[in-house]
Amino acid sequence: MKRFTLLIILILAAACAAQGEDYPDGEEILRKVDENLVLDRATGISVMIIHARSGTRTIKSRFWVRGDSESFVEYISPARERGKKMLKLGDRLWTYAPEPADRIITISGHLLRQSVMGSDLSYEDMMENDRLVDLYDAKITGVEEIDARECWVIEMVSKGEEVAYHSRRVWVDRERYLPLKEERFARSGRLLKTTSIKEAFQIDGRWYMKRAIFKDMLSSGEGTEYIIEEIDFDVEIPDHIFTRASLRK
Amino acid sequence: MLVLKLALRNIIGAGLRTWLNVVVLSLAFVLIVWTQGFIQGMQEYSQRALIDTEVGGGQFWRPEYDQYDPLTLEDSHAPLSPALRKLVNDGSATSILITMGTIYPGGRAMPALIKGIDPSQKALNIPAGMLGRVSDGDIPGLIGQRMAKTTGLREGDFVTVRWRDVGGTFDAADIRIAAVVITDMPTIDQGQIWIPLERLREMLRTPGEATLVVVDKDTATVPEAGGGWIFRDQEYMLKEIVEMVKSKMVSTLFMYSLLMFMALIAIFDTQVLSIWRRRKEMGTMMALGMMRSRIVALFTLEGALHGFLAVVAGAIYGLPLFMLSKKYGFPMPDVVDDWGFAIPQKLYPSYGAVLLLGTTLLVLVSVTLVSYIPSAKISRLKPTDALRGKMT
Numbered sequence: 001m002k003r004f005t006l007l008i009i010l011i012l013a014a015a016c017a018a019q020g021e022d023y024p025d026g027e028e029i030l031r032k033v034d035e036n037l038v039l040d041r042a043t044g045i046s047v048m049i050i051h052a053r054s055g056t057r058t059i060k061s062r063f064w065v066r067g068d069s070e071s072f073v074e075y076i077s078p079a080r081e082r083g084k085k086m087l088k089l090g091d092r093l094w095t096y097a098p099e100p101a102d103r104i105i106t107i108s109g110h111l112l113r114q115s116v117m118g119s120d121l122s123y124e125d126m127m128e129n130d131r132l133v134d135l136y137d138a139k140i141t142g143v144e145e146i147d148a149r150e151c152w153v154i155e156m157v158s159k160g161e162e163v164a165y166h167s168r169r170v171w172v173d174r175e176r177y178l179p180l181k182e183e184r185f186a187r188s189g190r191l192l193k194t195t196s197i198k199e200a201f202q203i204d205g206r207w208y209m210k211r212a213i214f215k216d217m218l219s220s221g222e223g224t225e226y227i228i229e230e231i232d233f234d235v236e237i238p239d240h241i242f243t244r245a246s247l248r249k
Numbered sequence: 250m251l252v253l254k255l256a257l258r259n260i261i262g263a264g265l266r267t268w269l270n271v272v273v274l275s276l277a278f279v280l281i282v283w284t285q286g287f288i289q290g291m292q293e294y295s296q297r298a299l300i301d302t303e304v305g306g307g308q309f310w311r312p313e314y315d316q317y318d319p320l321t322l323e324d325s326h327a328p329l330s331p332a333l334r335k336l337v338n339d340g341s342a343t344s345i346l347i348t349m350g351t352i353y354p355g356g357r358a359m360p361a362l363i364k365g366i367d368p369s370q371k372a373l374n375i376p377a378g379m380l381g382r383v384s385d386g387d388i389p390g391l392i393g394q395r396m397a398k399t400t401g402l403r404e405g406d407f408v409t410v411r412w413r414d415v416g417g418t419f420d421a422a423d424i425r426i427a428a429v430v431i432t433d434m435p436t437i438d439q440g441q442i443w444i445p446l447e448r449l450r451e452m453l454r455t456p457g458e459a460t461l462v463v464v465d466k467d468t469a470t471v472p473e474a475g476g477g478w479i480f481r482d483q484e485y486m487l488k489e490i491v492e493m494v495k496s497k498m499v500s501t502l503f504m505y506s507l508l509m510f511m512a513l514i515a516i517f518d519t520q521v522l523s524i525w526r527r528r529k530e531m532g533t534m535m536a537l538g539m540m541r542s543r544i545v546a547l548f549t550l551e552g553a554l555h556g557f558l559a560v561v562a563g564a565i566y567g568l569p570l571f572m573l574s575k576k577y578g579f580p581m582p583d584v585v586d587d588w589g590f591a592i593p594q595k596l597y598p599s600y601g602a603v604l605l606l607g608t609t610l611l612v613l614v615s616v617t618l619v620s621y622i623p624s625a626k627i628s629r630l631k632p633t634d635a636l637r638g639k640m641t
Contacts, residue, residue, distance in 0.1 A: 053357070113351070113413070115358060161416030187420040192411065218409050218421060220356025 026138030026154050032177040033170075034131045036207050039065040044231030045076070050119045051222035059117060060229075068130050070242040081117070085247045086126075093123055096247035104247055120193070120216040120224040124164060132156065135163050146171045146180040147198075165192065176200060176207040191217045204233055252543060256550040260558075263523075267555065270515050274559035274612065277508035279567035282608050284501055286571065286598030287579065292494040293599050294433075296487055301374040302434045304486040305342075306464040307471060309333060309478040314460060319349050319362065326415075326458045330476030333462050341468045343370035344459035346449050350412035352424075352442065354400035361396075362441040363412060365449030372465040375437060379428040380445050388448050389427035393438025397429045404429055410442070414454045422452070433593050509611075512559075513619045520552050520623040531627060532635025545624045552620020556613045574598050 048059045059081055064072040071088045075081040083098040093107040107114075112124045132138075136156035144153050151171035158166050167189075171181040178200050184193040194217060199210035208231065215223035240246055260267045300306075314325035326346060329337065336342040346365040351358050366373075368380040380389045392402060402408055404426055411421040424444060432438050450456050462478070464471055471480060524531075531544055578595035 114360065158418070161418065164413075164417060164419055166418050166420075184419075186411070187414065187418050188422060190421045192419055192421060216358065218351075218353045218356075218411055219358045220353075 023140040023152070026140045026152075026156075027133055029140065029152055029154060029172055029177065030133040030136070030138045030156070033172055033179055034133055036177050037179075037209075038068065038131050039233070041066050041235055041237055042231055042233050043235055043237060045229040047225075047227040047229055048117075048119055048121075049225040049227070050117065051224065052118050053221060057118070059119075064237050064241050066237055066242065072241050072246065073126075086123075087242065087244065087247055089242060094244060094247060102248070104244065115216075120214045120219070120221060121226070125193075125214070132168075135159060136168065143174070144171060146173075149176075149180060150174045151180055173200075173207075176202075178207050178209065193217060201228075203231065206233065252547045252550060256547055256554055259547075260551050260554050263519075266519060267558070270512075270519055270555045271558045271562050273515050274512040274555060274616065275563035275567070277505075277512040278559055278563040278608060278612050279570065280508055281505050281611075282563075282567065282600065282604060283571065283574065283598070284504070285498075285604050285608070286574070286600045287596060288494065288498055288501065289601065289604060290597050290599040291497075292490070294593055294596070295490050295494070298434055298593075299436075299487060299490060300466050300483065302432070302437050303373065304463070304466075304483055305372050306466040306468045307480055307482040308464065308486060309342075309462040309474050309480055311460065312477055312479055322347050322349055322362075322460065326453075326455055326460050327477065328457045329459060329462065330474050330478055332472050333474050333476070333478060336464065336468075336472065337367075337462065340371055340465070342462050342464045343367055343372040344446060344462050346446055346453070346455065346458060347460040348412055348449070348453055350410050352400065353409040353411070354402050354406075359400065360440070361410070363410065363449060363452075364441055364443045365446035366443055367446045372463050375443070376428070376430055377443065379430070380443070382427045387425040388422055388444055390424035391428055391430060391443040392426060392441070393430050393432045393434075395435060395438045396441065397426075399439075402426050402429070408442075412452060414452065416454070420452060509615060513615055516552055516555050516616055517619045517623065519555075520548065520620050523551070524548060524623055524627065528630075528635050531630060532632050532637075535630075535632035535635060541628045541630070545621075545627050548624035548627060549617060549621045552624070553613065553617040555620075556616030559616075560609050560612060571598070571600055575600070 043062070043064045045060065045062050048061070050057045050059070058078070059075060060077045061073050061075045063074075069088070069090045073086040075084040085096040087094045087096075093112060094104050095107055096104045107123055113122045115121065116123055116126050135158060137159055138154050138156045140152050141155050142153040144151055151173055154170045154172055156168040156170065165184040166187040167185045169183045169185070170179040172179050178197055179195070180197050182195040183191055184195075186192050194215045195212055197209045197212045200207050201210045202208075209226075209228060211225060211227045213223045213225050215221075311325040311327055313321050315321045329344060333342065333344075337344055344367065348363050350361055350363045352361045353359075366375060366377045366380075368377045370377055375391075377391070380391055382389060387407075390408070392400070397403065400408070406426045407423045408426065409421060410424050411419060413419055424442065430438075437443075446459075450458060462474075466483075471482075474480065534544055535541065575598055578593075578597040581594060581596050
């Protein structure tokens with residue numbers, strides 16, 4: 001009986017010790033994640049592999065990003081998509097298709113939530129470059145291993161009303177400050193999207209994703225792979241790139 | 250009277266030539282009336298269906314609302330003004346709240362309009378009461394047969410719906426299909442799902458708000474709403490359908506013109522031939538003292554009588570056809586669903602007095618005109634030349 005009581009006390013003590021583990025400030029971790037992922041100025045080439053029900057499609061594009069409000073994407077391949085462009089200025093977004101009608105379309109409101117070329121990414125997701133620390137309150141709730149790397153588990157709840165995802169759960173690499181896994185939830189608590197960073201690389205002391213998989217959890221597709229083929233940080237980007245005129249150039 | 254008697258005797262004496270002309274002309278006449286009757290029937294049905302299921306006695310809109318631009322929905326909602334609230338509470342109007350969402354039938358993402366309607370409303374002929382069938386906490390949904398066909402959803406199925414609330418935050422839930430409604434109205438069916446108004450208000454976090462308020466069609470006087478709500482009356486709401494039917498009528502004009510052209514060419518040909526062959530007869534009539542104008546009148550009347558006989562012949566076989574069509578209707582193929590307005594499974598034509606009299610007049614006037622043109626040549630004819638069989 002004494003042994004059993006001792007065992008109970010030990011278990012309780014271990015549990016209390018675990019509860020009381022001194023985790024760092026969640027927002028501090030998020031700030032470090034933002035330092036890695038939020039692009040001040042960058043240009044590069046990315047590949048999107050869409051694993052849809054109808055088959056797999058690969059789309060390659062070149063991108064230019066300046067801060068959280070300006071970005072420009074030009075599709076390079078396949079031939080069917082070549083020449084298509086996308087421009088984001090603030091909360092406005094335009095797409096351009098040279099064929100069949102040389103037309104610029106304004107994407108706003110609900111269209112921003114539509115999937116980009118049948119992928120698991122919406123226009124909003126694709127152009128997102130906001131600082132998480134500005135949008136969410138963060139609290140570390142534990143430590144877990146993802147792909148053999150130790151991660152902080154951070155629960156994030158939106159600070160204000162006008163945020164796309166009410167809450168998120170991220171697994172942040174304790175060493176590299178990269179969110180190796182992320183779950184995005186609806187207000188009702190329903191899981192809407194997941195992101196997993198499968199490969200990462202370091203450039204100029206900063207860790208960035210090399211290959212990630214995005215998955216719309218409500219749809220039955222197998223997700224969309226997003227691969228960064230090339231990226232240059234802190235490069236000078238001419239102002240004319242972020243103008244509507246550049247869509248037709 | 251003499252001219253009329255002569256004309257009648259002449260054209261009946263012409264035998265098969267006359268009856269062939271009459272048959273061709275009557276066919277054109279009957280086909281025009283029959284087709285126009287269907288188009289009129291379609292317009293009347295579409296308007297009636299639109300009023301019953303969508304337009305009511307008119308709608309109150311938010312200034313930002315554009316029924317053809319779903320992007321305006323995000324900003325087009327507001328609480329009801331006191332006047333509108335009274336109208337709704339009296340049962341003289343019903344509120345509808347609309348938002349854009351994404352549905353996932355079978356895991357496939359599809360954009361859809363989510364519409365909130367009061368299950369107890371009586372202003373519109375939408376079976377919203379069926380939304381009361383689901384009572385165990387699920388969100389009930391109503392879809393039309395076109396939406397059911399597109400999504401593969403059936404009564405009792407669950408479908409995941411994702412939307413954004415008023416602040417722009419995503420939310421998702423499962424909706425249980427309470428019923429699949431058979432409707433001729435694609436505008437309340439395609440790409441939309443109806444749920445109880447109060448549930449949608451909770452989902453969007455817009456208590457007491459609506460995108461539009463539909464007034465009951467029997468409401469005698471529509472009050473000023475205030476609060477920025479704008480009234481769109483029936484005329485405004487039906488403008489598009491009237492224009493659409495008009496354009497269909499214009500496109501059928503080509504067919505009518507072709508039919509009439511063929512029939513009139515036959516009459517014209519007959520007249521030219523008749524005048525050519527009866528030169529000596531004309532000369533004799535002139536020699537006996539008949540004035541040229543009377544001879545012109547005789548020949549014109551002969552031609553015009555073709556029109557009259559065509560109308561009579563058309564009435565003999567056309568009237569039973571019109572009555573049978575009106576009684577039994579005409580089954581419509583599925584393809585007309587794509588026209589974008591209400592087409593019943595069986596279309597019943599509508600033959601108004603204007604249509605019947607107008608078409609009769611059109612046939613008579615055009616036949617008379619076509620008969621007169623070759624006959625006018627007679628007025629320049631010399632009796633001596635005519636008697637010798639010359640035509641100058």
